[in-house]
Amino acid sequence: MTAWPLRWARRNLFATPLDGALSLLVIPTGLWLIYALAVWACRDAQWSVLGDSMRVMMVGVYPADALWRAWTAAVILAALAGATVGLVVKDDPFALLGGAALGILVCASLLAGRDLADAGWAAVACLAAAAGWLAMAKLPATRRALPLAWLLGFALAGGIFAGPGFDAWGGLLLSIILTIAVSALTLPLGILLALGRQSRIASLRICCTAYIEVFRAVPLILVVYWVWIVVPLLLPDLSVSGVVRGVVGYTVFFCAYVAEYVRSGLQAVPRGQVEAARSLGMGTWTLNTQVVLPQAIKVVIPALVGNMLDIFNAATLVFIIGLTDFLRAGQMILADPRFGNLTYEVYAFLFLVYFAIGSLITFTARSLEGSLATGR
Amino acid sequence: MSPIVTFSAVDKFYGSFQVLRGIDLEVARGEVVVVIGASGSGKSTLIRCVNGLEMYQRGRLVVDGYDMPNAEDRELVGEKGLADIRKGVGMVFQQFNLFPHKTVLENIALAPVRVRKKSRHEAEATARRLLARVGLESQAAKYPAQLSGGQQQRVAIARSLAMEPHVMLFDEPTSALDPEMVGEVLDVMRELAAEGMTMMIVTHEMGFAREVADRVVYIDRGSILEVGSPQAIFDTPQNERTQMFLSRVLKH
Ligand SMILES: Nc1ncnc2c1ncn2[C@@H]1O[C@H](COP(=O)(O)OP(=O)(O)O)[C@@H](O)[C@H]1O
Numbered sequence: 001m002t003a004w005p006l007r008w009a010r011r012n013l014f015a016t017p018l019d020g021a022l023s024l025l026v027i028p029t030g031l032w033l034i035y036a037l038a039v040w041a042c043r044d045a046q047w048s049v050l051g052d053s054m055r056v057m058m059v060g061v062y063p064a065d066a067l068w069r070a071w072t073a074a075v076i077l078a079a080l081a082g083a084t085v086g087l088v089v090k091d092d093p094f095a096l097l098g099g100a101a102l103g104i105l106v107c108a109s110l111l112a113g114r115d116l117a118d119a120g121w122a123a124v125a126c127l128a129a130a131a132g133w134l135a136m137a138k139l140p141a142t143r144r145a146l147p148l149a150w151l152l153g154f155a156l157a158g159g160i161f162a163g164p165g166f167d168a169w170g171g172l173l174l175s176i177i178l179t180i181a182v183s184a185l186t187l188p189l190g191i192l193l194a195l196g197r198q199s200r201i202a203s204l205r206i207c208c209t210a211y212i213e214v215f216r217a218v219p220l221i222l223v224v225y226w227v228w229i230v231v232p233l234l235l236p237d238l239s240v241s242g243v244v245r246g247v248v249g250y251t252v253f254f255c256a257y258v259a260e261y262v263r264s265g266l267q268a269v270p271r272g273q274v275e276a277a278r279s280l281g282m283g284t285w286t287l288n289t290q291v292v293l294p295q296a297i298k299v300v301i302p303a304l305v306g307n308m309l310d311i312f313n314a315a316t317l318v319f320i321i322g323l324t325d326f327l328r329a330g331q332m333i334l335a336d337p338r339f340g341n342l343t344y345e346v347y348a349f350l351f352l353v354y355f356a357i358g359s360l361i362t363f364t365a366r367s368l369e370g371s372l373a374t375g376r
Numbered sequence: 377m378s379p380i381v382t383f384s385a386v387d388k389f390y391g392s393f394q395v396l397r398g399i400d401l402e403v404a405r406g407e408v409v410v411v412i413g414a415s416g417s418g419k420s421t422l423i424r425c426v427n428g429l430e431m432y433q434r435g436r437l438v439v440d441g442y443d444m445p446n447a448e449d450r451e452l453v454g455e456k457g458l459a460d461i462r463k464g465v466g467m468v469f470q471q472f473n474l475f476p477h478k479t480v481l482e483n484i485a486l487a488p489v490r491v492r493k494k495s496r497h498e499a500e501a502t503a504r505r506l507l508a509r510v511g512l513e514s515q516a517a518k519y520p521a522q523l524s525g526g527q528q529q530r531v532a533i534a535r536s537l538a539m540e541p542h543v544m545l546f547d548e549p550t551s552a553l554d555p556e557m558v559g560e561v562l563d564v565m566r567e568l569a570a571e572g573m574t575m576m577i578v579t580h581e582m583g584f585a586r587e588v589a590d591r592v593v594y595i596d597r598g599s600i601l602e603v604g605s606p607q608a609i610f611d612t613p614q615n616e617r618t619q620m621f622l623s624r625v626l627k628h
């Protein structure tokens with residue numbers, strides 16, 4: 001019993017001379033780095049900058065008297081996110097402890113910023129996430145309602161948040177809403193493109209193939225910028241806000257990728273499935289919606305979740321069309337002379353938040369992959 | 377009454393390779409026709425033409441009063457119109473091809489609801505009745521992967537029957553099954569035959585063929601070499617190749 005750490009170390013760190021040498025090099029360096037980071041984080045760093053600028057990083061220049069709208073949207077999204085995690089994580093104690101710790105940390109840091117209202121809202125958001133998780137993990141009957149809940153909840157959150165107009169959107173909440181909106185819009189479009197690419201009708205097939213290949217071959221920034229410029233030219237009488245143009249640009253670009261994922265799923269459905277459905281007299285619509293797509297999408301759900309992470313990370317590029325996403329908001333704070341020398345603190349925070357959200361998405365994709373592989 | 381299936385001089389090619397050669401065959405309503413022949417001789421292709429899963433190039437094929445489009449017509453009209461004829465033609469596959477993401481009950485009720493536009497309630501009641509008929513009423517809520525091969529094939533038969541077909545096609549329905557499960561599937565088919573269902577069956581079960589067939593068709597390299605009653609084909613085959621084939625398969 002007492003010897004197992006030794007045995008573990010021996011087997012994993014010092015199995016061969018090369019392993020040993022590498023371990024001797026890497027372990028002390030790693031420990032020293034952690035130590036230096038801890039000293040900086042606990043002694044030198046001035047975390048108060050975060051309290052002062054949290055609002056900007058979360059919602060950009062959103063009007064202060066409409067902040068309840070942003071918080072309400074955040075609470076709804078937290079509940080939906082919690083519910084989605086509950087789909088794959090049912091009773092893993094580490095994940096639950098991690099989630100609880102994260103929630104307490106968020107609330108505590110807002111309390112430390114002495115903003116009671118914000119801390120209260122954050123607590124409500126955490127509770128909403130917990131409630132969403134609980135419903136999904138403990139009441140399997142609610143699972144069927146999740147897509148509808150997402151649709152209604154997201155529309156509601158967007159509508160409430162959009163009270164002061166789309167142009168007020170910014171910060172982390174903008175990044176998140178952009179990611180969700182683009183993910184939601186690219187799925188049906190990607191499915192249609194993938195089906196079109198397999199169509200019997202040559203003109204449709206050629207158009208879809210061309211679309212997919214063109215947009216996979218060009219950079220995202222080009223597409224986003226191009227859409228931003230072209231939309232007002234096409235609709236000169238309408239002033240379409242930058243956020244909407246951004247969502248359109250990202251959707252135009254990412255649906256080509258979704259189409260390719262869906263296509264790989266379609267190819268994984270055995271021919272016999274189509275033949276059986278055809279033999280029963282099903283038309284193309286029933287065949288696809290009832291037989292082929294449910295099987296194809298199931299295969300590619302992990303890839304689609306991964307694609308969502310790509311969208312989230314790529315959302316940092318919206319600054320080129322003048323939007324203030326999370327990363328951009330952090331940079332804006334640094335542009336303020338009061339905070340100009342606090343680069344490390346702000347970037348450390350940005351890093352941590354991106355890492356936490358990215359890990360959550362990857363983790364969900366992994367668990368889904370696992371449960372889809374073992375489940376039916 | 378007019379025959380339900382009529383092949384007249386049907387030719388089919390895969391590229392330049394001719395799979396079916398001048399097929400002439402009539403299947404009367406209520407008749408059970410068993411198709412036998414060596415592997416690769418074109419049995420599957422022959423019956424898959426009947427519900428349009430395969431296209432033929434030359435000749436004429438009439439199914440249930442409906443002129444099946446040939447390959448050239450299909451270029452123009454695609455699958456359109458075929459769905460109508462397929463509603464009345466059931467097909468059972470060697471690999472079952474149940475829908476893995478749907479329960480047994482959903483598998484059976486899906487097409488009646490979506491294609492025949494029956495109410496879900498009515499379709500599920502029918503599905504349960506059909507499940508009872510194939511001896512699987514207790515399995516309605518299970519998924520196909522939870523059933524044995526023999527059970528899956530019986531569900532597949534029930535799924536076809538739910539569309540109330542005028543003719544049923546079977547492509548080696550027992551070839552993918554473990555030997556101990558062959559009997560339960562053949563029993564269901566026997567019952568169907570006794571009830572007067574029109575069936576075209578490709579099978580290697582010669583005992584079963586002799587018992588249920590009204591006529592046996594021997595096909596060799598894409599041509600029908602001999603057609604006759606089971607007694608005529610199995611006891612006094614006229615063609616030399618039929619004799620050779622039968623002596624090979626009946627030895628086992
Ligand atoms: N999709 C295809 N392309 C080319 N040749 C095929 C195809 N399907 C079947 N064949 C050929 O057609 C012949 C008849 O096949 P099949 O009808 O499946 O025979 P059987 O069912 O009697 O074993 C075989 O020689 C087979 O190799």
Ligand SMILES: [Mg+2]
Nearest residue numbers: 419420421548
């Ligand atoms: Mg075959």
